[in-house]
Amino acid sequence: MTKKYNFDEIISREGSGDYKNGALLRLFGRTDLIPMWVADMDWATPPFIVDALKKRMEHPIFGYTLTPRNMWTVVRKWIREHHQWDVPEEWMTYIPGIVKGIGMAINVFLKEDEKVIIQPPVYHPFRLTPEGNRREVVFNPLKELPNGSYAMDFDNLEQVCDEKCKMLILSNPHNPAGIVWDIETLQTLAHFCASRGILVISDEIHCDMVLTGHKHLPFAAVSEEAAQCSITFGAPSKTFNIAGIVSSYAIVPNDELRKKFYEWLEANELNEPTIFSPIATIAAFGQGEEWRQEMLQYVEENIKLVVDYCAQHLPKIKPLVPDASFLVWLDCRDMGLDHDALIDFFVNKARLALNDGEMFGPGGEGHMRMNVAAPRCVILKALEQLKEVY
Structure with missing residues (x-):
């Protein structure tokens, strides 16, 4: 090539x-x-992202803007072609960052005495964000395998989970170990959480950087149980090196969860992207x-x-x-x-x-x-x- x-x-x-x-x-x-x-x-x-931003900057007015009509069409096409997940546009919304999205979901869905489960070793804001929002964090540590990789420990999950555990934050693919979770693991996790009323927040920001023949599976796409108990967060930022241009999005298949979350985002104008975010997103997913x-x-x-x-x-x-x-x-x-x-x-x-x-x-x-x-x-x-x- x-x-x-x-x-x-x-x-x-x-x-x-x-x-x-x-x-x-x-x-x-x-x-x-x-x-x-x-x-x-x-x-x-x-360069195609830089060029798209430069083209917009040729216009000298940077006032209030509408989200381009084709942005969600482009995002939907990318997800369908790369992950074989057909996401209706009404399931999607902009969010001002994935860690911010986790904090927002905590405040929308959890009472002050309810707990968040994380699976360490894992991306540290999964712990810091709930703790900063005065929610107790419960550890469900991964099991180390002989080859140095990790697996989920469902026996431990059963032990540490009580009736106050109402959210689990999933790193999919996993950060820092770089694990692409298999379908059996994700379906087992979905069944566990769905049967106990636990909301899964699936951080899938690394999903477009799968290596050496592996295949990313969106959590919400592995079963109907997974779809109905989860919120997925994604972004082009890691893949296309545009972290400074906040371009994150949420996907919520469940009607009730979506209505509650998206109405709260809308009321606080947190679902409205900044002027350059849609431009960078369309260029990345459209030409990248x-x-x-x-x-x-x-x-x-x-x-x-x-x-x-x-x-x-x-x-x-x-x-x-x-x-x-x-x-x-x-x-x-x-x-x-x-x-x-x-x-x-x-x-x-x-x-x-x-x-x-x-x-x-x-x-x-x-x-x-x-x-x-x-x-x-x-x-x-x-x-x-x-x-x-x-």
Whole structure:
């Protein structure tokens, strides 16, 4: 295949106000680090998205705007073609971010004494957002498998779930481990939650970055039970590197849940996208397939580099090959370092900024999460810096 896009180009983010570099001193104590933590890409946002935004900016008035009529048609077509899920347009709405959407759902659907179940090690806002909204969080930790991957623990779920548990936040595909959940797992989870009146919030932001022949299954599409007990959140932002342009959406098949949630969003004008969000979304889902395919191929090669390099030079660091996304979960437990020593090793010795595994909750101890959505020479330099101090 002739490659059309250049993922080897190094682009300085200086002057862009980016969080990945701008927060290094505050969070890591120094600025001379290769930033491999925040889950955005160091590649240029696709040119067709930039061009669409530039075209709108040629008009000098940035007043109130209507959502373009064809936006949901484009989103619906993308979901149908990529995930074989036919979503009626009335099931969909804009939301101002997935973590914000989780907070909104908590406030709409949960009483103050009701609880939220999460499955650690998992994306840390799944814990922080309910706790910040004064809801108790219940842990249903994943079971570690011999190959370093994970499975859901339904025996434990049965034990920890009581009558106050009314929401479960699902990471599908899973972050940080990159797991694409199989249909049996999702159907079992759906049956458990539907039979107990538990609302499932399925965060599917990584669904369009499935790797190496895996297949993403939308939670709500695996059974009628799943459809009727769930809200799905998605976005083009991770796949097309437009996280700063908030472009998230919700899908709610159940009429009663949808009416309650969407009326609350509408009353607070939280369902109205900003001027650039629909433009970026239409460009991404309307023109993005070729770029996405090239990006995924490059990500797979970066992951292979990390796996092979660790096997050869860093045998006590064991990367878990993700089924989806550009995030690699590193098992560093064989290094024999406690939490502080492991952070010191990566930050102060190897001069790398990764996400600390403990932030993802129980089961994350002794792990680090590495973002490999960067030019290959940057990934190689990071690995060489690890080797120097290993």
